[in-house]
Amino acid sequence: MTVQQPLAGRGDRIRRALEHIRNDSTDDYGQVNEFQAREYTDPEVARRERDLVFGRVPSIVCHGSEVPCPNDFITLQMPRNRVIVVRQKDGTVKTFVNLCRHRGALLEEQDKGRCRLFSCGYHRWSYDTDGSLRAITRDNTFGEVDRSQYGLIELPTEERHGFVWVVDDASAAIDVQAWLGPEMDSVLDGYGLGDLIAVRSEGFDEPVNWKIMQDAFLDGYHIQYAHPNTAGKLIHTNVMAAEDFGRHVRFIAPRKSIDKYLEEAPAADEDLSRHVTETHFLLPNSTLLRQPDHFQLLTFRPHPGDPGRSRMEMRLIVPTVEASGMSEERWNHLWEKNWKILIAVLHNEDFPLLRSSQAGLASADAGGMLLGRNEFVNQVFRRELRKLIS
Ligand code: FES
């Protein structure tokens, strides 16, 4: 597969989706591919993914607005390391392994907060938020230590396009711009995501492999079957106009409100953007949805040991109250309402299906299974992941 239409105008891409509805077609990957259950259950496959994917390439850990001020931090479990992500005094963000260099106690237990230093609960060693070892308690008896060698272990971190990206390996380098490539880097650049804020964010630990989770949020084929009374009423099933950037993908899924243009073609300059959702698959583990007035970010992180578990995080990323021109009350009400709808669909419709997929794949004699030509973005996801782990 090669790049189809690099940075085609949005209107052209929407018109291509409209053609697909007329023809009962969708973008075609060109071939059906078989896959095996062990890709979702084998501990050795999971280990390779942790090391060769998350240990090598940048993935998003949060939006910058979640650590707005110096000394603001969040903690999370990456596939290889438990980490603390903390805003520095100079405005940059650093990520540290969440572990005390004395005898390995977990250093910070809170999910998020603001602190002047990280202080270990075991023997009270303390570290500056820049990671340096500040104090060894009772150091007259502890003995001579070169403190510069026992600061917190730092992971490669970069803030770009409003998001904080981390490579989960202390010995790796990070270059988010190079990883995104010129097309996706310029697409994200155009959105001004750094001016928005994550108004809601929540994580869900599910007994499901991370790839099954990620696949479900690139899938336009399941909509009317899995979501007949919610998304299925609003969004076309099995219609997608995608651009394969060779690693990341941008794709348009038309809403049913576009159907009025089936009879009568839209004028050449008609803005059709409110009739579609534009989605971005950011390899390895994020789906960024662009809605008319906000963004949603979905990330899927493997469990550090069990191939059958993962954590999904969902974020609603929106204009600030000031930029929205709304009253604070109306702004809060709007996003709370949006959030509740999203959460209900996840819990009531997607998660039960995905848990049952994982349960099904646990059978020893599962046999080969298939990804169709119509499952374009899932095919790219699998193709790129195989490149990384082979
Ligand atoms: S383990 Fe942290 S101070 Fe001893």
Ligand SMILES: [Fe+2]
């Ligand atoms: Fe779904």
